[in-house]
Amino acid sequence: MSSGSIEKGYEPHDVEKCWYAYWEKEGLFAADEKSDKKSYSIVIPPPNVTGVLHMGHALNNTMQDILCRYRRLRGDNVLWMPGTGHAGIATQNVVEKSLAKEGTKRQQLGREKFIEEVWKWREEYGSAIIGQLKRLGASCDWQRERFTMDEGLSKAVRRVFVKLHEEGLIYRGNYIINWCPRCLTALSDLEVEHEELDGQLYYIKYPLSDGSGALTIATTRPETMLGDTAVAVNPDDERYQHIKDVDVILPIVGRVMPLIRDKYVETSFGTGALKVTPAHDPNDFDIGTRHKLDIVKVIDDDGRMTTDAGKYEGMERFECRKAVVAELQETGALEKIEPHAHGVGHCYRCKTVVEPNLSKQWFVKAAPLAKKAISAVEDGRTRIIPDTWSKTYFEWMYNIRDWCISRQIWWGHRIPAWTCMDCDEAIVSEETPASCGKCGSSGLVQETDVLDTWFSSALWPFSTMGWPEETPLLKTFYPTTVLITGFDILFFWVARMMMMGLHFMDDIPFQDVYVHALVRDEQGKKMSKSKGNVIDPLEMIDRYGTDAFRFTLAVFAAQGRDIKMSESRIDGYRHFINKIWNSARFALMHIDSPGKEIDVDRISLADRWILSRLKRITRSVADALDTYKFNESASELYNFVWHEFCDWYLEAVKPILYGKKGSEAHDATRSVLWRVLRDTIILLHPFIPFVTEEIWHKLPGTEGSVMKAVFPSDQPDAECIRHDREAEEIMEKVTEVITSIRNIRGEMNIPPSLSLSVIVQSQDPETRAIIEQQREMIVDLARLESFTVEETGVRPKTAATAIVSNASVFVLLEGVVDFSKEADRLAKEIGKLEKELSGITKKLGNSGFLEKAPEAVIAKVKARYDELAEKRDKTEKNLERVKGFQEN
Ligand SMILES: [Zn+2]
Ligand SMILES: [Zn+2]
16 A cells, blocks of 8 residues: 555554564564674573463563664664573473373383473474464564573583582582472472461470470471481570480380480470471471481372381371371370461472472582672672562572472483493583493493473573574673563572573673563452453454553553553553554645655744654653663653644644645645654554554655664754754643633533634733734634633623633633523532432441442442542532523
8 A cells, every 4th residue: 555545444463464574574683693783682581382471471571572672773783582491390291291181101101202292292382482472573583592402502501510510519419308299309499389378286295215204396297207316405495404314205106316406496486395307307407417317208209108107108198197196196195286377388380288308419509609699789780670679689699598400300401410330430421421431331321300490591691692602692692681570580590590690601691680560450469260360462462453452561561560451451552552543544644755854943833842742752762761661651652642642733733734735834744744753653663563563664755664763862853853842831821721711611511513702811921922822723722713812801701711820711601501501401410410429328338338348349439439529519610600600
């Protein structure tokens, strides 16, 4: 379709498909790894290959896309690095489930065949999320797409593992870890979800070996007592000072155990005596290490009791709890049971209660790595925005524990460690070794565990750019400019990228970390499948178009505040997209070229004003985006386009546009209109890329994609367009007068088609002059048949009055309003309002309603009351006024 002509309604779907394909074909997302231009880079938080686009992704990626498109318009060399994560446990579970449908188990296939199945699954379904990101408009450099398990990234993982091992920062050890008895794997502390549960506290009597009495200990997990190897008290606890040189006897088992003193024991909890179970509690494990206690493992990896549990061997752990309690009760060792709410850890994947368990695992010594990551944020090399998250970051980093990186699953990076079957030599190596370096044997067995998914994710900012090779890409784009992330992965991911980046690149991975909030439902509740309040981004895109959806996200993305999302809000912003479309359509009917150079001394007030506003809006959009205030930049643009450009400017210049063709005024306004439309489309592009590209191609005098346009300058330009304070002040006065007349029209129920007579009185000669000068615009926009500007004098009779700055506006009502009819109408209206108000008063007086109704409902009713009461008061005032006119 030729420029200047544009379809009546905006249909997003065809437009979106067409332009996305065009952008890709033209290579407009591609970063230049050897450019001298200022570089700007973002690595995408890699979505899981099992992922389906949800609101969190939508928000996160819309923000990244806004920034990338904005920086391209500013002339930067932009890299938005895309990719996906292999998501160890999550993906393995998905493939296991699909195999189960065919009646096959992972174990039947064996490791190699199973891994083949996972790759097959990944080939088939693993790029679904990428297609969904494209629908969102994401302008990633797709030619560079990476996967955490691809060859290059796997090489980086092995290099890092071997290097850290050489440096003594990776070790293998017996340690108490969080164990999921269902997934049969270790979990990191972060993968355990703590939930407050109503449990019980069991008080058990442990007799002293000299028969002088007993110590009472309290526990929430009585079955673990079978693995006790000591009882501990605080050395300062007065209650136990007199007990010396005596052992404790473990009930049921009869084990004789030492009574030890350790500062860790809290004197305020229970009786101040603590049972110590080194194999099944992390703190007890530490105490055990300090006091060189025996370690007795009584719960096995599958959640059943071991041989060391004696007669309870083979029993499921919670069954065993019941049995142990019953036996303690029978033997009189149970003193009492109290209800006790406490946090219980659950597996984040399958929600099974996690069992702290002793096992041989691989660990990263985190503290030395954390040190550098702490100082990088402390000295401001990396900024966390909003700053409140820095505190959370520091707290975690200062108290960091060693990171358990081995997982007992099959899908993931297999740990590059081997054991010699002949001499037990342990080998850690980047390449698969052919033989044992010590004895020459070729009988080497590789470690079966794989690495925690987050291990490879921690390398993402540099592994995706080709590390360990020294690539031009790394040179140009590392450190990255900003990371956009949700707070839920601040520790899982961000903190670890900081540690690895600083250690291996000797530089921060990103200058800024922007932490965004959550998208919640309309009431502010977390979206969840079980609550049925999930809004599906893809459905929203289908229904309202990508631009409307993206703009809604941007408008509500205030720093540190969760977004309350609802479908009606998205629908609302679809009207905004249509408004843009319609105003462009109107403008394009009147412009067929960029027009002549603008001479700011010879254009109308409206022209001067809109150009000045454009300059200001350019500045504030840029300022807001430079400081990650997405909501501010979007709202500024919304107000500018809707209220200033459409409501005032286009209305004000309509007479000129429909006026004499070829006149100086006609040409000048068309040039201004072209300029404002072009710049506005560029400003809007980062937020709503599709509709802006569509309009851009219809705008005369443009070439190629809007993505290649130059962001407007906020400085005075060659055409002397600048902030024009005078024009803004005059326009403000004029719009104030027009608005006051329009308000009176509304209040007095005067039809818009009826022309009015208005008198403006002012004592200020300057005000009178300004209003006089703009008489045409006022007469036109307020629909007046007569308009008089005079010095303050006699107040006109039968006139509605409005006071504006430095002037009074009188709208003459004689012959315009039938006062007795209007009085009747207003009285009826008041009657209706009163009736509804009394209904609400009754409702709010009903104690049953107040007790039973949810708070939100009550608040809604109260708000409705206030709204109606205000309307009634206003209507009553109007009635009084009309009655006053009647008497005149
Ligand atoms: Zn699990
Ligand atoms: Zn050997």
